[in-house]
Amino acid sequence: MVIKVNRLSKSFEYYKKELGLRNSIRNLFYREKLIKEAVREISFEIEEGEMVGFLGPNGAGKTTTLKMLSGILHPTSGQAQVLGFTPWERKKAFKMQFAIVMGQKNQLWWDLPANESLYLNKCIYELDDRQYQETLGELTELLDVKDLLNVQVRRLSLGERMKMELIAALIHRPRLIFLDEPTIGLDILSQMKIREFFRYYNLEKKATVVLTSHYMQDIEGLCKRVIIINEGQLVYDGDLHRVNDAFAHTKLIKLQLAVPVRVDELEAFGRVKSHDAFTVTLEVPRAEVKERSKAILDHLPVSDFNIEDIPVEEGIAQLYRRREVNHALA
Amino acid sequence: MWRWGDRMNELWREIKKHWLIYRLFLKNSLMAQMEYRFNFIGNLAMESGYLLVKLSYVVVVYRSGVSIHGLSPDEILLFIGTFVFLTAVYAGLYMINNFGLRGKIKDGDLDLILTKPVSLQFMATLRQADLTIFSVDALAGAVMVCIAWARLSIPVNLVTVGGYLGFLGISSVVSYCLFLLPQILSFWLMNTSAIAEITDSFWDFNNMPMDIYNRWIQQIGVFILPIFVVTNFPPMFVLKKMPSVYLGWALLLPFLLLGLVRLAWKRGLRNYSSASS
Numbered sequence: 056m057v058i059k060v061n062r063l064s065k066s067f068e069y070y071k072k073e074l075g076l077r078n079s080i081r082n083l084f085y086r087e088k089l090i091k092e093a094v095r096e097i098s099f100e101i102e103e104g105e106m107v108g109f110l111g112p113n114g115a116g117k118t119t120t121l122k123m124l125s126g127i128l129h130p131t132s133g134q135a136q137v138l139g140f141t142p143w144e145r146k147k148a149f150k151m152q153f154a155i156v157m158g159q160k161n162q163l164w165w166d167l168p169a170n171e172s173l174y175l176n177k178c179i180y181e182l183d184d185r186q187y188q189e190t191l192g193e194l195t196e197l198l199d200v201k202d203l204l205n206v207q208v209r210r211l212s213l214g215e216r217m218k219m220e221l222i223a224a225l226i227h228r229p230r231l232i233f234l235d236e237p238t239i240g241l242d243i244l245s246q247m248k249i250r251e252f253f254r255y256y257n258l259e260k261k262a263t264v265v266l267t268s269h270y271m272q273d274i275e276g277l278c279k280r281v282i283i284i285n286e287g288q289l290v291y292d293g294d295l296h297r298v299n300d301a302f303a304h305t306k307l308i309k310l311q312l313a314v315p316v317r318v319d320e321l322e323a324f325g326r327v328k329s330h331d332a333f334t335v336t337l338e339v340p341r342a343e344v345k346e347r348s349k350a351i352l353d354h355l356p357v358s359d360f361n362i363e364d365i366p367v368e369e370g371i372a373q374l375y376r377r378r379e380v381n382h383a384l385a
Numbered sequence: 386m387w388r389w390g391d392r393m394n395e396l397w398r399e400i401k402k403h404w405l406i407y408r409l410f411l412k413n414s415l416m417a418q419m420e421y422r423f424n425f426i427g428n429l430a431m432e433s434g435y436l437l438v439k440l441s442y443v444v445v446v447y448r449s450g451v452s453i454h455g456l457s458p459d460e461i462l463l464f465i466g467t468f469v470f471l472t473a474v475y476a477g478l479y480m481i482n483n484f485g486l487r488g489k490i491k492d493g494d495l496d497l498i499l500t501k502p503v504s505l506q507f508m509a510t511l512r513q514a515d516l517t518i519f520s521v522d523a524l525a526g527a528v529m530v531c532i533a534w535a536r537l538s539i540p541v542n543l544v545t546v547g548g549y550l551g552f553l554g555i556s557s558v559v560s561y562c563l564f565l566l567p568q569i570l571s572f573w574l575m576n577t578s579a580i581a582e583i584t585d586s587f588w589d590f591n592n593m594p595m596d597i598y599n600r601w602i603q604q605i606g607v608f609i610l611p612i613f614v615v616t617n618f619p620p621m622f623v624l625k626k627m628p629s630v631y632l633g634w635a636l637l638l639p640f641l642l643l644g645l646v647r648l649a650w651k652r653g654l655r656n657y658s659s660a661s662s
Contacts, residue, residue: 150502162497166417
């Protein structure tokens with residue numbers, strides 16, 4: 056087991072300030088302390104070599120959890136074992152074995168070419184020359200940035216910079232990688248390249264990867280398993296493609312019509328999710344798919360017909376909206 | 386016994402590793418500054434000009450031939466040279482990191498360095514250097530000290546040179562700790578610019594030998610807020626004007642302050658809340 060989390064919680068103190076100068080003056084003398092429970096008693100386990108998507112809406116507690124698991128933050132309560140260590144004890148042996156990449160933070164020296172920062176990391180991680188050159192050669196080849204090593208970081212594009220950040224994070228060949236929105240702000244090609252890279256890296260090095268991203272393509276492309284948290288609580292832990300099973304009692308019927316049909320006529324067959332002249336998507340109860348399909352084919356001018364599950368991202372979005380904890384599929 | 390030996394070996398390995406990384410920090414800082422060559426040369430020129438202004442005080446002291454509280458112009462030059470050299474250490478090696486620390490704490494920029502297998506305090510407080518300030522001031526300070534040393538006919542032997550360098554080392558540690566401590570408060574208070582600016586202005590208390598202040602101020606400046614230890618002790622040692630109680634205090638103080646800084650740092654770090662991303 057690479058990661059074992061047991062009832063981990065983290066709360067932050069904060070205070071509110073109402074609008075205006077008067078309230079600022081009031082705040083100078085009195086501040087009502089409030090508690091924000093960023094993460095509430097979450098528990099899960101991750102096996103060696105797994106690639107797990109860690110999902111949730113903004114402010115759900117994903118980054119806070121990753122920060123606790125990488126030792127950046129102390130939890131308020133609960134336990135975690137990562138690679139056999141308690142992360143917030145920040146033991147050197149633990150730090151030598153993992154890496155964290157944050158899409159919005161960088162470790163490279165801005166005014167220097169990336170190879171200076173990479174060399175610094177070589178010394179920080181106590182790598183010998185051969186090991187360093189080998190890993191550097193492999194990573195720059197895979198990410199196609201060999202020619203950019205001597206270019207100042209400030210002159211690189213966002214995508215190129217992120218690739219260099221990845222190399223800096225992986226130069227010591229970590230067993231465990233936390234990726235916090237690694238493709239944020241990148242164009243589609245750079246996102247694809249980075250996804251391909253991690254797919255390969257996970258397969259080749261058997262590294263465990265925990266990924267947070269708001270891009271579904273990142274999650275669908277890389278992770279079989281997802282952990283979803285909302286308002287600090289775990290709401291789903293399981294197979295990505297079974298997310299809908301938790302609550303989806305409906306299916307989608309997609310129709311191509313030979314002639315246009317009015318919406319009120321379509322509503323007799325199911326909830327109209329989308330509609331234009333010839334294309335219609337209807338949502339129908341899962342248990343009634345057979346009867347509804349027959350009725351549609353009998354009464355509507357159908358030229359093409361398709362039955363589909365609710366898309367995964369829609370299921371995830373519904374989970375984001377749900378407040379109650381649901382371990383049904385865990 | 387073996388365990389003790391292993392620990393010592395491990396400690397020695399860590400010291401060597403941190404020294405190697407520190408040299409890389411200095412090299413990277415210098416290279417980063419040199420990327421902007423006009424700015425780099427401009428800074429060198431500005432720092433040299435600033436130094437010339439400081440040197441004009443020395444000229445005044447020599448021209449007038451005055452002695453300050455029994456110190457001859459040559460002795461004053463030794464004090465000023467020491468002050469200029471230690472200003473190089475403080476302003477060139479510590480200040481930029483000290484001033485940046487509260488921003489790092491407030492904006493969550495300690496996140497990534499917290500995960501590196503080196504001392505966080507080391508990474509956060511020594512990562513950057515301004516080597517234009519350091520090189521100009523250190524060179525000028527060293528020249529002044531050498532001139533004063535020769536004019537005062539201070540013998541060059543292991544005791545005087547070793548002692549003076551040792552006290553410079555102590556002063557460097559003391560100034561690192563003294564000016565870092567107020568910044569560590571940022572872990573609790575987030576913004577400590579007011580406190581930091583006040584303590585930073587204390588540096589100028591070292592401009593002149595502490596003998597110009599009355600006895601009470603001297604005692605406070607040595608034992609309570611030990612700012613006078615920084616630039617007064619090295620010249621006092623070679624001029625044989627150091628009371629034995631000061632000698633003992635000078636040997637004890639760096640350990641006390643380093644311990645205090647470590648304690649405050651560790652406590653503060655528990656309060657680190659990063660920043661939302």
